[in-house]
Amino acid sequence: MATAADAMVARVSDRPGPHPRAMPLIRRYREDDWPALGPILHETFAAGDTYAFDPATSLAEIHRAWIELPAATFVACTPEGRVVGTYYIKANQPGLGSHVCNCGYVVAPDVQGRGIASALCEHSQVEAITLGFRAMQFNLVVSTNQRAIRLWQRLGFAIVGRLPNAFRHRSLGFVDALVMYKVLAS
């Protein structure tokens, strides 16, 4: 059955862009995705330029953080079924802050620039509303990650905070991080 999120992904993917759009299928993570997904996450975190995870974080620790702890994890697949992206969704705070969710997104390096991150983020916003969240917060957007910042802004996120030198970039040293936020329901 096509869901509202599926329809939204189709719309995003139909937009003309500088690269071929990947038309990803986004579905719930299954444990047999891990052999494909684990290395994408591991490679991303090892680069040390976008996520706080220690670049030496093990696959087991990544599995715990990306699969076990969140409320849900999704993957994006090519029409051929190759896993090329993922996001998790979870409450950003307990109890009286639990109506705000937090998501993380990763796209395989060789398919970036084709709208997959955008499709994942739009999917996650629909999923967030389905799960009852009222807003989405990114706690540590690395200020040098300009492509991501522009993308989140295009998708309706505002920069609501700036954390001086809060990220130790693997090649650039200490750089600022941004807090970004989007109200999903009023």
Place this chain on the structure above:
Amino acid sequence: MATAADAMVARVSDRPGPHPRAMPLIRRYREDDWPALGPILHETFAAGDTYAFDPATSLAEIHRAWIELPAATFVACTPEGRVVGTYYIKANQPGLGSHVCNCGYVVAPDVQGRGIASALCEHSQVEAITLGFRAMQFNLVVSTNQRAIRLWQRLGFAIVGRLPNAFRHRSLGFVDALVMYKVLAS
């Protein structure tokens, strides 16, 4: 042996103020503090106006969050040895964000306004530097908690972000939360 943190607390406590200063002794938490400390935390969180913890959070969950998960927990005691306040300190993010710490502070309701929160915060800043942290971040300062905001500002914290309706205040409903930040070392 008197530490730098002890000296700082003495200085803070010597300041003239509208209320008698408590001259708290601040020391590491010990497990036999729990019968006195647990109820102070439980009562604070049950009020639902300053911390995100669900007001119904159990003592066992509070113990885990305040004692077991942080890097360290401290208590403030009166000269007679009564536990009247506490703070925890922990890394705010893993890996490449782990040079920024996060602390939480609680003072027993009947001794508020006597400089104990101020003493705890100054102590925590010294402790943070000792532990190798370079900055301190508060992720969810409830915007209606004006006394705390003024105190953190007086102690050098800046408001670096504002999260719309990010806190579900038990009596006021959804209110904004602030992100506050202080660089401790350059």
